[in-house]
Amino acid sequence: MTLAVGVIGTGMIGQDHIRRLTKVLSGVEVVAVNDIDSKRAAATAPAGAKVYESAQALINSNSVAAVVICSWGPAHEEQLLDCVAAGKPVFCEKPMVTSEAAALKVMEAETAFGRRLVQVGFMRRFDADYRRLKRTIDGGTLGTPLMYRSVHRNASVPPGLYTSDMPLNDTMVHDADISRWLLDDEIVGVEVRMPRKSSVGGELRDPHLVLLHMGQGAIVSVEISVNIAYGYDIRGEVSCERGVAELPNRPATVISDIHGIRQAIPEDWRERFIEAYDQEFREWIVAAGEGTSTGPSAWDGYAATLAADAALRAAQSGTRQVVKMIEKPALYRRSVAQAAE
Ligand code: NAD
Numbered sequence: 001m002t003l004a005v006g007v008i009g010t011g012m013i014g015q016d017h018i019r020r021l022t023k024v025l026s027g028v029e030v031v032a033v034n035d036i037d038s039k040r041a042a043a044t045a046p047a048g049a050k051v052y053e054s055a056q057a058l059i060n061s062n063s064v065a066a067v068v069i070c071s072w073g074p075a076h077e078e079q080l081l082d083c084v085a086a087g088k089p090v091f092c093e094k095p096m097v098t099s100e101a102a103a104l105k106v107m108e109a110e111t112a113f114g115r116r117l118v119q120v121g122f123m124r125r126f127d128a129d130y131r132r133l134k135r136t137i138d139g140g141t142l143g144t145p146l147m148y149r150s151v152h153r154n155a156s157v158p159p160g161l162y163t164s165d166m167p168l169n170d171t172m173v174h175d176a177d178i179s180r181w182l183l184d185d186e187i188v189g190v191e192v193r194m195p196r197k198s199s200v201g202g203e204l205r206d207p208h209l210v211l212l213h214m215g216q217g218a219i220v221s222v223e224i225s226v227n228i229a230y231g232y233d234i235r236g237e238v239s240c241e242r243g244v245a246e247l248p249n250r251p252a253t254v255i256s257d258i259h260g261i262r263q264a265i266p267e268d269w270r271e272r273f274i275e276a277y278d279q280e281f282r283e284w285i286v287a288a289g290e291g292t293s294t295g296p297s298a299w300d301g302y303a304a305t306l307a308a309d310a311a312l313r314a315a316q317s318g319t320r321q322v323v324k325m326i327e328k329p330a331l332y333r334r335s336v337a338q339a340a341e
């Protein structure tokens with residue numbers, strides 16, 4: 001059966017997801033789109049898709065079985081709550097929401113509904129390199145993980161739209177999530193250090209060095225650079241008791257010529273994570289077809305939101321900030337098989 005999907009937010013990633021849902025993946029059809037910029041929605045709607053004037057009308061439409069939210073972070077809360085109220089599986093781009101209170105509301109609504117509906121767009125969990133890294137750590141031959149170094153460099157971010165909080169509450173959330181997932185642990189404390197400011201990127205404060213203290217004692221260091229100019233560079237290295245496992249920048253063809261030996265660097269996240277986004281949606285389409293969601297949950301969105309909030313406080317205060325989570329609701333403790341029941 002084909003999953004009828006409505007997409008809210010038809011900007012950069014909305015258009016990229018519409019492309020993969022219409023041209024790459026099977027078992028899915030984009031039947032509806034919405035954007036506060038209705039001209040953009042109309043210009044990007046795939047053939048046959050209806051353009052809705054409001055996100056709520058799209059969510060409540062009988063012709064939409066599942067929803068993909070690609071609007072800006074602050075708009076996610078209301079749209080997620082409307083999806084849960086309508087009982088529709090929803091894929092929501094990160095950040096799930098932008099405040100702890102909003103994350104709690106989403107979890108409360110989903111818990112009251114009684115089945116997982118929300119999947120958050122933490123695509124690194126679907127990337128083959130990250131999955132290999134996790135299998136290596138979980139295999140146990142290297143011993144217990146002690147430290148993880150996460151490097152997150154963007155060539156540039158859209159000037160103006162990308163504000164000074166965003167390196168920590170929009171970009172760093174990926175590193176917070178992947179650290180929790182790789183180390184199978186929760187973040188309990190956050191510190192932020194800021195080296196001298198890069199002159200690239202105007203007024204924006206960049207880069208940041210973030211330390212995530214994990215519950216079982218591992219420490220994660222995260223470099224967030226959002227205007228590094230040369231390309232999109234994502235790396236990771238886990239130091240364990242008896243060895244080190246490394247996630248290199250994307251392997252690419254090695255070219256040797258008169259200029260030397262070189263490899264191309266991805267331009268941005270669309271190129272680096274193209275297969276990860278495809279896989280993320282492949283798995284979501286199957287789960288959504290069964291009326292649920294199985295990937296990164298609202299609990300994971302909540303954990304990343306708390307880490308981002310703590311990082312913002314740590315950057316302001318210069319001190320280590322505590323992260324205190326509520327007890328994990330039963331819904332998010334269930335296995336995938338139980339959650340689908
Ligand atoms: P963008 O500015 O290019 O597009 C956002 C679109 O949402 C715009 O067209 C805007 O008009 C629309 N919009 C905003 N508020 C809306 C609302 N209330 N209702 C309907 N439409 C609304 O931004 P983007 O880069 O596409 O980012 C969108 C979201 O995706 C953000 O949350 C961002 O953090 C996330 N994102 C995730 C990844 C990833 O790697 N997972 C990559 C890029 C962006």
Ligand code: ISE
Nearest residue numbers: 094154157170171174226269
């Ligand atoms: C963007 O929104 C993403 O999610 C990318 O994956 C991230 O690398 C980038 O910094 C964000 O702006």
